[in-house]
Amino acid sequence: MITTGLIQYPPSASKLVASFALSNFSGTTSTARSIAERVRGRNSYTWNTIIRGFLEENKPEDAFSVYSYVRKKALPVDSYTLMFVTKACGLITLSLGEQVHAQICKMGFVFEIIIQTALLGLYALFGVLSDMQQMFDEMPHRDIVTWNALIAAYAQHGSHFKVLELLRAMMNDSLGPNEKTVVSILSAFSSLKGLREGKVVHCYVVKSIVNLDVFVYNALIGMYSKCGNLPCALRIFQLMPVRNVVSWTLMINGCCDNNFPNEGLDLFKEMECENVKPDAITMISVVSMCSKLGSFELGEWIDQYVEKSGLANESVSLANALIDMHAKCGNIKKACQVFDGIVEKTLVSWNSIIHGLAVHGQGISALVRFSQMLREGFEPDDIVFLSILSACSHAGLVDEGQKCFHSMIKDYHLEPWLEHYACMVDLLCRAGLINEAFEFIVNMPVNPNTIMLRILLKACQNHGDIVIANQVMNYLYELGPKSKEDYLVLSNFYATVSKWDVVDEVRKEMKVKGLAIRDPGCSSIELKEEIG
Template sequence: MITTGLIYNPPLASRLVVSFASFPHLSTVCLAHAIAKRVEGLDTYTWNNIIRGYLDGNHPKEAVLIYSHVRSKGGVDSYTLQFAIKACVLMQAILEGKQMHGQCFKLGFASEIIVQTVLLSMYSLFGELACMQQVFDETPHRDLVMWNSILAAYAQNNFPYQTLAFTRAMVSSGVRLNGVSLVSVLSSCSSLKAIQEGKEIHGYVIRNLIYMDVILYNAFINMYSKCGSLSNAERIFQMMPIRNVVSWTSMIDGYRYNNCLIEAIHLFKGLECENIRLDEVTMLCIISMCAKPGSFELVDWIDHHVEKNGIGKGSITISNALMDMHAKCGNIQKACQIFNGIVEKTLVSWTTIIHGLAMNGQGKPAFLRFCQMQREGYKPDKIVFLSVLSACSHTGMVDEGLKCFSSMINDYHINPLMEHYGCIVDLLCRAGLINEAFEFVKNMQDKPDTIIWRMLLVACRSQRDISLAKQIMHYFNEMGPENVEDYGLLSNLYAMVDQWDNVEEIRKEMKVGRMVKKLPGYSAI
């Protein structure tokens, strides 16, 4: 074509360019682009194929540059804008995406259903739900794809009530739900534990003879399991014509969610007999179930099973889960062994081992690991600091704990949560520094909650400090509703020092205030 001059014939050149652009390799798409630049009169369809070629090869910046070139020549259509918006999504460029939205209005394509759908998807992926809702409201004719997009957006961004509301509006508009719609709705029913709405959806599927593929079956299993209806989840699992690894994992996770450990292990063994290749998600589900104190035999069995089958070998996620499992079951030596064997540790790995050491009373080793983590360049977050402060609290490391708390605020600019304040109060109270703890609480940036004051009150009882206990009760009264447990603590404190008149006075106040213990104590033996 070059030697004969046919390369400059627009119809023939267009077919050649489209042919090269259909291969998602950078070299071939660049070749298509080079040919197109030398030929005058190529149509928009040809340039759209070049843009799509760059997108398929994951080169969004080049796609946007081609869009700018096409727009300067005035050859833009709705498909060009669609590809350009998708390029903005791939680049994670919300500002450029909004600019594309503005150009849709300027060029007169804002009412095109294909443009509105891709804008809806873009705003959903960026979490700009207000803009997404505006696009949806301004769309006069909504098809099934657009309805599914907004349902998925609200479901994935954890707005289950809105998902259910739009589902009702969708049905009222005469649009028939399909499998994609139903998966989003069932996910929201799971989040809300809305068993009644979930059953209504099940009835809708049966009445409308909607084809149930494996994805929809799995969604029903997850919904019934999260809503506590294991019998329905089991019934659907048994009636499935084809099960994949997600089906088994969903059912196992349902047993885990409802604390049915034996049934989950039994199903897991059945999964092995089916010769279905396990994935990391299934294994993580089982490991998380065994991460409970006392399940030593299951822990050994899981450990042996992972090593024997090589599941998740080299996976940092599996290693972190195994480490957490052994730490929670008291085998901190094994947890440390797994940690030392991880080649490329992550912040989650450090957090897990520090928390495990703290949980097993290894305060000093936990603090040393924390220092080592900082030396290796890892930036601690709120969770790591909480684990370290807890370790310092349980081992009486007052100075180290206060330094950590100060470093968290001044060096890492992390605003403390109420749990961080609670660790410091517990640290000081355990060390007998109850007055220092009281001053710390009074100077807190955030308003202390009842748990903080209750910790001080318990410390007052331990040290028989009645005057400070009275001051604490004064703060309790200022906070609003009176708590019967706190008055009970103060009553016991007076009884310990034989001030029975004050005990009787407190009991009278409780009777006048009609304070009754809402959650009576019970034995866990």
């Protein structure tokens, strides 16, 4: 085309630029831009194709650079130019998007519906829902695409009641929900645990939407699973004409959330047999199920599977889940190995390993990791401090635990939760410091809960401290025993000090309130890769 001169013929040049810009090969959009800058007769279609090409290559800065070049050269732009560049701004910064919005208003494109929908998406991406709502309210005409964009934005940001309000408003505007609307609505009902309302939407889908796509099927599976109706979720899953990795993941995750880990693992094996490749999210669900089962051998098998797939290197969330799994399955050494292998650790990574060490009674190792975390510039949050206090409690490290507790308040200005206070009471009680634990409870800025008092009363029982025990029981009576555990603690303590008449009174009161022990304890055993 260069040697024949066709490169200067606008229709041919435009097609050549489009071929490069929309190619699947990496870097060809830059070649398209280079050609476009050197030929005559470039129209808005040519530049739109280049901007779109950079977007598809996930290069929003380059897309915006092309738009800036077009504006600088006073070249023509149209609705599609502005739509594509608005999408690019959504991947860069909000301020840049606001500048483009101002230019759109000046150029008179603000009332075009594809521009308005793109701007709605921009504000939704940055969570500026008030500006998004204002933009929507000022629109003279709205179609189903615009309504869907608004509803999806509120659903993604957790404003589920707003989603339902918008649904009613949309139907009052004589627009019926389509597949995309249904997906957002089902997401809202999933989070609200609205099973009855979700069933109504399901009926609407069956009656009104002829060809259901995989997204609607997945939304239905997610809704039924999160609302605790696993049989319905499984029935929909089995009826699906086509399943993708999301379908399998939702079903496996549903089994995990509804305490059917063995069934979830069976689904995972079935997924493998159908040659559907799991992604990191799938594996997080599978790892979570192994954590619940607590099987050492199963944990090893899953770890090897993840290692072969290479997914742990791609997802720090999966690596964090593996740390938690190995710790719960009793393999703290492997948990440390996984942690050390994470290149870019997050605060969750540190908390997972500290918590794992705490559960295994390795308080000193937990403190070493905590110190290492601080040296690497991570600022601990409430959850990390809860883990480190638990570690000190399990290991009997009283001084270290008290230092961490005071550091949490003075150095990091974090307000302790009741759980932090309970950890400190447990720490002191385990060390036999009954008086100190009682003084700690008395001097707390918040009222103690029954858990703390049970811990202290149990310590009094173990050390035969009747004086403090009577004071603790006064606290318990003021709170009023509300659960079976409270009554049992009182009963056992009175039995320890041989006050059998009081024991009888407590037991009779338990029966009157229907708190007698009926449910037996349970345990599990692993046999031939089955856990039951």
